[in-house]
Amino acid sequence: MQALLSSCLLFAFIARGTALQCEICMGLGHNCTGRLETCPADHNFCGTTLFESKHAEISVHGIIKNCIPSNVCANGSSDINLGEKGRSRTHVFCCQGDACNAATAARFMPSEARPNGLQCPACYASLDDSCSDADMVDCVGSEFQCIDLAGYVHLDDESSQRIAMKGCATESVCSASVGGAATFSGVSSAITKLECTPASSTASVSLGPPGLLLSAVVGFLLVKL
Template identity: 30%
Template sequence: MQKALLSTCLLLALLSPVTSLVCSYCHNKTTSCKGESDEKCGANPICVSGVLDNNIVSQYEMTSYRGCGDSKHCHSGDYSLTSANGNYLQAKVFCCGTEKCNKEPLYVPPREDLSPNGLECPACFGITNVTSNPKCKNQGTVSCLGNETKCIDYSSRVSYFMMLYKKLKLKGCATEDVCALNGKNTKFGNLKLENIVTKCSDASEQIVLEG
């Protein structure tokens, strides 16, 4: 009797339709999503919502995106880093695993609206083709902005839309979520960061000399 019941349960499981996760989808080169649609996900699915603002990859400076993602590369967080010569990246990412759970818009403030928080870090910036190793010579210090409370020594490989492979190395200010990417790969829309290495320490307070 038990064997017959087990066989029936297995048969029903095999006959049951396999449902794919459906996520809200959009992709715009602005900080807001428009023209939303639905996307049916495939293997290892997760819904992703994100917004990115950066000047490191000029082909992909600003974008809002929602859709299906890979759980291996999606890490929810509030990302912000400030490096030498005005180079920066800021992003917010939300990863979830239920039907259209990524419909809520995410927001990053305009870069010019971020105020210095009184902390500073050593700074340098280098980016090269993937066949070379970037140099990151000391370029003084940089003021930390917003909720950047960590000094970071960062390196990774960068690719945009499966092309434009670069190696990136920098020092500067960062949020804790950027530091937590150590040893991981992640994606911000079509911008992919691989082989991430981060070394972080607490940022120091700036010394203000009174005249």
């Protein structure tokens, strides 16, 4: 019995020793620091997610470090382009190894701003569930989708605000789910509507599992507040 107990304790120690640990934090800017936490079994990467949102001369940068599953790493980045009404992009950097996301601050690569020949209707509205197609925006880079998105923002002072937007987006934006929610720096957001159509046609609607859209939405809304 004692030998069996010793074996169980040894296996438990080995299992605990091989579990991945990542730095966990979030904040505005390009870096944050936090405590190390043991990741769930299905989260086998440490991640650093950066987002930036711009509107006119105002810009917001944010960072989240946490444990993430491999499918989030596969999504890569999410971009939303509303033309003159604003732009938001999010990118996740993945690494393997204890605290590998704590070493240095990640940085965005230069934005790919060359038009790809596609266009989408673009608009933004607050205090509403929809917005009118005020103008057309030129899609750039890998923005091959037109999005029609609505949701709400809830502030830590318990006030809420509805938002709606249309514009160009990358494929990974369309992998978010209606009903998904996220919180950052006292601001939470949730998606109530998300429709994607190829920028070259109006033939299909695409919905899927959670992706990086919520970080992009929260960042974009921080600019608008």
